[in-house]
Amino acid sequence: MTRPFRFGVVAPLMTDVPTWRDRARRIADHGYSTLLVPDFPLTQPAPAPMLATVAAVTDLRVGAWVYASPFRPAWLTAWEAHSLSLLTEGRFEMGIGTGRPGIEDELRDKRMPAVPPPHQRLADIRETVRSLRELDGPDHHTPVAMAVLGPKAQALAAEAADIVTFVLGEHPRAEVARLATDFRAKADVELALAVPVIGDTVAPHMARPDTDTAALHAADAMTVLPDDPAAAIDEIQRRRDEMGFSYFIFGADFADRFAPVVEALTGR
Template structure:
């Protein structure tokens, strides 16, 4: 089964509120499916209020890209996710992962326990069990998991609706290998976050020292050409060869890639 394309935008609040809301409106008007926010505590408003605000002002789906499991007790993350599903009329998608590189330092700064990766993965499982209990039989909050290692991939295969890979400079062939088993599960959507367009790195989607030229040299999938026509061809290739149908860009590229979305969304 070939899934139709859809496109999301990671849009942290890095300006004044009216400017951010104007950008949100343009994203909605350009045909993107989903407005996403990162989980960076104290650098912007909390994800829940931001996403509820967007959902009240637009018809966009909204989501976290992604909750870091060690930052909150599992029950709290589940409660917030379930609440957002209810308040948005089912338009919320919960993205969750074990935490970005360097999360250990952030946890220490906030006085939180520094759990090893296997315990953080167990926290995700506990969160999802709590979420399904809260949702009950009449609501299903879609879950997107950011994974890389074999244990995380195995959990995602059991519980996730959408799977994305925590990628850096892995070459195309390695990413195709990671995606191979998921392509056999028609219920799972494969998502690809693309933090680099041309020579520009999206804030909060990749480390600021990311080298776009080095990514292109190894044929990494975390970069796309900045020419929309070339990007359309490459996006189609990535669905055909690997199975990616959901593509996520940074907000600074949303206007430039609006023609890409207009041509491919829903196809």
């Protein structure tokens, strides 16, 4: 099934709070679907109050992009997600993953337990989703977005997620196409594509600041889009036609420039 386009923005707090709120309002006015915040403890406020703030001043959907599961117990993440889903009247999406590169050092710095092995991290995500569904009950459904790559993570996402994004780097177009096609054969979910690099600019908290943008361009990586909105529109349509991606996520610094992309494609 071809899903309609929608667009999200990862909007970390990089300014004073009033300026950040004004940015959230502009994002809403441009027609974006969702404002997302990263899960970077101490470098950002906690996701829940940030998202509650945005939901109170706009009609945007809001989401975590994405909760790093090793930072908190499964039941706590589920409770927070369910609470946000209720308080936003169904506008919250719980994004969750097993943790980004370097998370071992982050946990050590925060005097937290060491990162569990991959199979335990996947088990923790499974338990988080199970607890969330229990809290939601039969009359509520909080959408779950999972960031995955390996076969075991994909299998869990096919079973438990509503939205799936792949953890990509310099993976070339053909490899991503196979990945997306194979996954769509397993599950009818919304495929999201996070694009941290626009032109040669790397979005804060979406990729490492030292990301080799030239290497991404050379590999025809799917983590890059051209910075010309007209060219981006053509490429986004191609990625849905060839791979099934319909939910595209950009960094906040490009939200204004890509407003014509959102206007042209949202809902189509």
